[in-house]
Amino acid sequence: MTATATRTAPTPSFNFTTPEFRRDPYPFYAQLRHEMPIVRLNQGRRGESYYVSRYDDVMALIKDVERFASDKRTAGHKVSWIESRLSLGVTESMVMKDGVDHRRLRTLAHKAFTPMRVAALEQRIAQIADGLLAAADAGRTMDMIAGLALPLPVAVISDMMGVDERYRHRFHHWMKGILELDGAGWLELLTNFPNMIKINRFLRELIGERRKNKGDDLLSALVEAEEAGDKLSFDELVASTLIILLAGHETTVNLIGNGMLALLEHPDQLGRLRAHPELLDAAVEEMLRYTSPVQLNAPRFACVDTELCGVTIRKGDAVCPIIGSANHDETHFEDPERFDVGRQPNRHVAFGFGPHFCLGAPLARLEAKIAFRAILQRYTDIQLAVPRSELTWRRSQSVRGLTSLPLRVRR
Numbered sequence: 001m002t003a004t005a006t007r008t009a010p011t012p013s014f015n016f017t018t019p020e021f022r023r024d025p026y027p028f029y030a031q032l033r034h035e036m037p038i039v040r041l042n043q044g045r046r047g048e049s050y051y052v053s054r055y056d057d058v059m060a061l062i063k064d065v066e067r068f069a070s071d072k073r074t075a076g077h078k079v080s081w082i083e084s085r086l087s088l089g090v091t092e093s094m095v096m097k098d099g100v101d102h103r104r105l106r107t108l109a110h111k112a113f114t115p116m117r118v119a120a121l122e123q124r125i126a127q128i129a130d131g132l133l134a135a136a137d138a139g140r141t142m143d144m145i146a147g148l149a150l151p152l153p154v155a156v157i158s159d160m161m162g163v164d165e166r167y168r169h170r171f172h173h174w175m176k177g178i179l180e181l182d183g184a185g186w187l188e189l190l191t192n193f194p195n196m197i198k199i200n201r202f203l204r205e206l207i208g209e210r211r212k213n214k215g216d217d218l219l220s221a222l223v224e225a226e227e228a229g230d231k232l233s234f235d236e237l238v239a240s241t242l243i244i245l246l247a248g249h250e251t252t253v254n255l256i257g258n259g260m261l262a263l264l265e266h267p268d269q270l271g272r273l274r275a276h277p278e279l280l281d282a283a284v285e286e287m288l289r290y291t292s293p294v295q296l297n298a299p300r301f302a303c304v305d306t307e308l309c310g311v312t313i314r315k316g317d318a319v320c321p322i323i324g325s326a327n328h329d330e331t332h333f334e335d336p337e338r339f340d341v342g343r344q345p346n347r348h349v350a351f352g353f354g355p356h357f358c359l360g361a362p363l364a365r366l367e368a369k370i371a372f373r374a375i376l377q378r379y380t381d382i383q384l385a386v387p388r389s390e391l392t393w394r395r396s397q398s399v400r401g402l403t404s405l406p407l408r409v410r411r
Contacts, residue, residue: 157248
């Protein structure tokens with residue numbers, strides 16, 4: 001399709017990286033949807049990218065796999081050696097692939113998150129959650145992030161991948177540091193390069209060890225696929241392992257933390273959920289919509305000159321869907337700023353849509369449901385232990401989550 005639009009995208013007056021924006025991005029998103037549904041921003045080392053904020057435009061972008069590619073190379077870009085190294089080889093993962101290559105890698109990685117495999121984890125997840133809460137609330141105060149939201153999904157995905165317990169929190173520390181670099185400049189990126197090397201070395205050593213001693217875990221299955229010779233290259237295996245470990249815990253950390261805060265800020269909905277535990281599935285979906293653990297989806301790259309939101313998009317331009325804004329679009333959600341644990345229908349896009357729909361979605365949903373069920377059954381009263389204004393948010397632009405959530409709890 002040849003572009004016919006001539007209008008250029010405006011630049012918003014606010015900064016996506018400020019603490020004020022991280023605390024509450026939704027008024028800013030509303031301004032975008034109403035006044036400038038497509039904007040163009042310079043993101044430092046990433047260069048300029050377009051951002052779309054309306055639900056219909058976000059869906060159009062992520063569904064249009066003919067005109068917009070996930071792999072920048074499909075759109076005519078080159079990936080330099082240094083860029084590949086700094087991205088930990090993620091350019092070789094399914095997240096950055098299209099078409100046949102994407103389907104081949106996704107089919108292999110999907111083994112981690114089949115409904116049967118995920119459902120079989122329910123009892124183990126409940127056991128981990130109960131143990132974590134028992135340890136975390138010994139003094140009637142607890143940090144929901146450090147005590148439950150983080151260690152629960154880390155333990156679960158590590159069990160699935162066969163990662164030794166002594167490495168689990170170290171791995172998350174490395175990954176957290178890299179996510180915080182989202183949108184950072186070259187100097188900050190290079191300063192944290194040692195952590196990237198450590199993650200890459202960790203994964204390669206883990207894969208090497210599994211080659212020697214295979215088990216019944218998912219990583220062993222991926223190694224066997226790689227050794228078959230026609231399914232995975234070694235770099236693809238490393239990248240796939242990284243993506244599965246990330247997808248298997250990162251969304252859940254923020255879903256549990258953000259969801260708990262939403263319940264505390266809406267005590268009527270917390271009381272409603274206590275009185276009607278059958279609403280738990282719907283409540284988790286509303287947390288995903290209302291708090292959107294993932295705010296920005298991966299960029300898409302225009303394969304041809306085209307038009308989006310009346311703006312000319314040139315071949316090679318990057319366009320990012322703002323998931324957090326789409327989930328608050330008043331044209332698709334009645335009273336979107338209202339937190340409603342019984343909301344129906346709730347067609348949010350918290351996990352994306354289409355070929356790149358988040359593989360970890362079934363696991364994240366199950367972990368959150370079990371976590372909140374355990375919390376509501378264990379505590380008769382839950383309160384914030386600090387003023388809301390003192391809560392701090394992670395620096396990442398792509399994900400939105402609390403660094404800690406101090407609570408006072410009573411059984």
